[in-house]
Amino acid sequence: MSYEQVTTQKIASTIQRQVNRAKILRTLRILQPAARVDLARETGLSRATVSSIVDELVVESIVEEIGETISRGGRRPILLQVRPGREGRFAIGFELSRNNLIGIVVDLQGDIVATHRELLPAGYLEPAALVNLIYKQVQHLTDPHKPLNQRLVGLVGIGLGVPGLVDPNTGRVQVAVQFGWHDTPLKEMLEESLQVPVKVMNNVKAAALGEVIYSYPSSEPSPNPRLYVSLGEGIGSALIIEGKLLSGVSHTAGEFGHITVSPGGPLCSCGNTGCLEAVAGLPALVSRYLELARLEEPSRLTVAAGEFPYLTSARFLEAVSAGDSLAGRVVAEAAEQISIALAGVINFTNPELIILGGPLGQVGAALLNPLTLALRRRTLPLPLSQARLITASLGANAAGLGLGAMLISQLSEVVLSR
Amino acid sequence: MSYEQVTTQKIASTIQRQVNRAKILRTLRILQPAARVDLARETGLSRATVSSIVDELVVESIVEEIGETISRGGRRPILLQVRPGREGRFAIGFELSRNNLIGIVVDLQGDIVATHRELLPAGYLEPAALVNLIYKQVQHLTDPHKPLNQRLVGLVGIGLGVPGLVDPNTGRVQVAVQFGWHDTPLKEMLEESLQVPVKVMNNVKAAALGEVIYSYPSSEPSPNPRLYVSLGEGIGSALIIEGKLLSGVSHTAGEFGHITVSPGGPLCSCGNTGCLEAVAGLPALVSRYLELARLEEPSRLTVAAGEFPYLTSARFLEAVSAGDSLAGRVVAEAAEQISIALAGVINFTNPELIILGGPLGQVGAALLNPLTLALRRRTLPLPLSQARLITASLGANAAGLGLGAMLISQLSEVVLSR
DNA sequence: AAAATTAAGTTTAATACTTAAACAAAGGTA
DNA sequence: TACCTTTGTTTAAGTATTAAACTTAATTTT
Numbered sequence: 001m002s003y004e005q006v007t008t009q010k011i012a013s014t015i016q017r018q019v020n021r022a023k024i025l026r027t028l029r030i031l032q033p034a035a036r037v038d039l040a041r042e043t044g045l046s047r048a049t050v051s052s053i054v055d056e057l058v059v060e061s062i063v064e065e066i067g068e069t070i071s072r073g074g075r076r077p078i079l080l081q082v083r084p085g086r087e088g089r090f091a092i093g094f095e096l097s098r099n100n101l102i103g104i105v106v107d108l109q110g111d112i113v114a115t116h117r118e119l120l121p122a123g124y125l126e127p128a129a130l131v132n133l134i135y136k137q138v139q140h141l142t143d144p145h146k147p148l149n150q151r152l153v154g155l156v157g158i159g160l161g162v163p164g165l166v167d168p169n170t171g172r173v174q175v176a177v178q179f180g181w182h183d184t185p186l187k188e189m190l191e192e193s194l195q196v197p198v199k200v201m202n203n204v205k206a207a208a209l210g211e212v213i214y215s216y217p218s219s220e221p222s223p224n225p226r227l228y229v230s231l232g233e234g235i236g237s238a239l240i241i242e243g244k245l246l247s248g249v250s251h252t253a254g255e256f257g258h259i260t261v262s263p264g265g266p267l268c269s270c271g272n273t274g275c276l277e278a279v280a281g282l283p284a285l286v287s288r289y290l291e292l293a294r295l296e297e298p299s300r301l302t303v304a305a306g307e308f309p310y311l312t313s314a315r316f317l318e319a320v321s322a323g324d325s326l327a328g329r330v331v332a333e334a335a336e337q338i339s340i341a342l343a344g345v346i347n348f349t350n351p352e353l354i355i356l357g358g359p360l361g362q363v364g365a366a367l368l369n370p371l372t373l374a375l376r377r378r379t380l381p382l383p384l385s386q387a388r389l390i391t392a393s394l395g396a397n398a399a400g401l402g403l404g405a406m407l408i409s410q411l412s413e414v415v416l417s418r
Numbered sequence: 419m420s421y422e423q424v425t426t427q428k429i430a431s432t433i434q435r436q437v438n439r440a441k442i443l444r445t446l447r448i449l450q451p452a453a454r455v456d457l458a459r460e461t462g463l464s465r466a467t468v469s470s471i472v473d474e475l476v477v478e479s480i481v482e483e484i485g486e487t488i489s490r491g492g493r494r495p496i497l498l499q500v501r502p503g504r505e506g507r508f509a510i511g512f513e514l515s516r517n518n519l520i521g522i523v524v525d526l527q528g529d530i531v532a533t534h535r536e537l538l539p540a541g542y543l544e545p546a547a548l549v550n551l552i553y554k555q556v557q558h559l560t561d562p563h564k565p566l567n568q569r570l571v572g573l574v575g576i577g578l579g580v581p582g583l584v585d586p587n588t589g590r591v592q593v594a595v596q597f598g599w600h601d602t603p604l605k606e607m608l609e610e611s612l613q614v615p616v617k618v619m620n621n622v623k624a625a626a627l628g629e630v631i632y633s634y635p636s637s638e639p640s641p642n643p644r645l646y647v648s649l650g651e652g653i654g655s656a657l658i659i660e661g662k663l664l665s666g667v668s669h670t671a672g673e674f675g676h677i678t679v680s681p682g683g684p685l686c687s688c689g690n691t692g693c694l695e696a697v698a699g700l701p702a703l704v705s706r707y708l709e710l711a712r713l714e715e716p717s718r719l720t721v722a723a724g725e726f727p728y729l730t731s732a733r734f735l736e737a738v739s740a741g742d743s744l745a746g747r748v749v750a751e752a753a754e755q756i757s758i759a760l761a762g763v764i765n766f767t768n769p770e771l772i773i774l775g776g777p778l779g780q781v782g783a784a785l786l787n788p789l790t791l792a793l794r795r796r797t798l799p800l801p802l803s804q805a806r807l808i809t810a811s812l813g814a815n816a817a818g819l820g821l822g823a824m825l826i827s828q829l830s831e832v833v834l835s836r
Numbered sequence: 837a838a839a840a841t842t843a844a845g846t847t848t849a850a851t852a853c854t855t856a857a858a859c860a861a862a863g864g865t866a
Numbered sequence: 867t868a869c870c871t872t873t874g875t876t877t878a879a880g881t882a883t884t885a886a887a888c889t890t891a892a893t894t895t896t
Binding site for chain 3: 431432434435438463464465466467470488489490491492493494
């Protein structure tokens, strides 16, 4: 296997070495461009050690020299940087949704090097067919100037975000309703096909990782919780602590849509009553809009929203953005309900950052204004004052970026076994 | 300072050494009693390395040889164990409450070696007075057979649980209403007085640590979330992941009592309406009991609960335990409300263990039966099926044990700087 | 312009650890 | 008694780090 021969990184034998390698790589990613002295000063290691490790990293094409800089009264420092693009190390993150497969190449600097979007054929998607599709996309996404058998050189791994319940440790998709999958060993299949490490996880969680990592670029993972909430047809969330996702025993942590916000309220698909999703998921908002319209202003039904059976979530969101006052009211009502669940989670986790994503999460002021007002009522002052509330910014790239960045950052992490 | 000379542990210089030391100590604590071979087999280290590190640990009186065991066809293995009692290393955990200061000595095996309970003088307690009290208790709690200036030899550190808002990193008590403290640097004061490392944290969180650690004794910290909920006058909780407490940006994580469970319900002291604490805190239950009693069965007022002004939380709980049906109804109503908040947190964190503590949390079936029924309605099936619900078991020792065990376990942890 | 100084990076010698392999100790088995 | 096993220790070789010396290459001073 040419891949293994060329890129298998010579495993730094001692833990000491691994720790120092990781330290240097992390420091360089933050300080870059920087000289060996800078790394020595910042890491506390001797210049000799830094030299030795940097040499290793250069041989492994993880780091490169980019010329000298001005002297400050002595030998010129040689500037180093983490190697950008597909010449160095890179990772590919994929997001699978009902209709699309989006692939994103992330380099060592965390930048996007290439993207590819592919429409999926309608109908049932076999796991094996997906593996094939990804195999082909990987060819598209890798360096076209390299010969085919060299394309995977430098690929650290690939990640895949799947809408469904995934065990991120085994990479098995336990349930993916949209595709009718049950206990599908996607990680295994992909690793066999591509011969690179594969990470499979839930797509919302992958998106959360992306939004969180790129919300404070190039900084260290924070020890404080950061929360990502996705508001759309369904409502989900993810909590990230020290750069790691909270997964839970059965990998369902982050379940946000089934928090009870209206005890005794409408019946939810889960069997409980008054779940957030049942009152503030997009389908519920569309129904509520139609209900109010029929009651109060039947004229609207044909103007902004189209005939009764044709009001889709997308059209509803357009109406909100266009400033439709009735739609605005519906969103404001939803904000009230969302605030109940969100205030609970803010009180409970005391996060430093909350990122609102998903179609509804990104409609802007129509949601944010009533939501922040309601949160002020329902949240304890201290945790609320520490929580920055922002809107997601990566769009459809979030999951791919999250997975890519995660794989990249694993290069500068040390895992102490046991 | 004789303390420093005798016990300062010769800092194992390299990271490699630290990691291996920690690995061996952790393994021994689990396998004990065990021979050097066993440790080598289990840790994957060579017998030579194990010998060298064990020798070090014996010199530092952390480990001791306890004689030979039967041969299996060769030289007899020499059994080792972590040194028990105050001859080896030990830690002291204190819990401060309104009326008591409880101190507990925990040894390397996690066992209680000594305890001391002291009634606090009524009235305002100066921080300096507390420091003095603790200083004296430490004398009581250490080995009476040793000369005074040798008593602190082997003391790894002391911990203190305080009812109030504490920054566990700086050890400053930000607010402790019961004692009228504001931004009090207790850790600093105690370290200056005692010359040992001090950890100060919130008492409920310390109790959570204790209950969680001792619920699965001697096992490794789980990567899955474990939740401790304290139900009493106030309602609080703590979430523990990988053996570490979720603290939050402003150290208020775990706030459970101010989750909205009854939107538009009764006004809470925090300003919000329908908080869990406002409807299921003990004062609310007492009021509710009196309300129902007056309405339905005025005769009870003089029987089980005493005259109107004399029904205390304690008496109410006695009535519950005695099987008073009206009190049972009140608790069942509270269980319904608690289930709303708890279901939300179970869905959100997907814990493997939930420990109910606090006076109300431990009343037994009167709470557990309606609570488990309600949880079944409000929680998603998968997370619920994975969550084991148990009752706290350490009583007043929980916080002290938690702090002691935490300090002890830090001996076998490696912190990678930066 | 030569000499002195400064700074970056490399080499070297000393030190610290780990490990495989040899060895010693102390038992069993045939 | 001879031989094998197992535990624990010692030894020699290999891997890493570091302080200090050294090299390289500039700037500053005289």
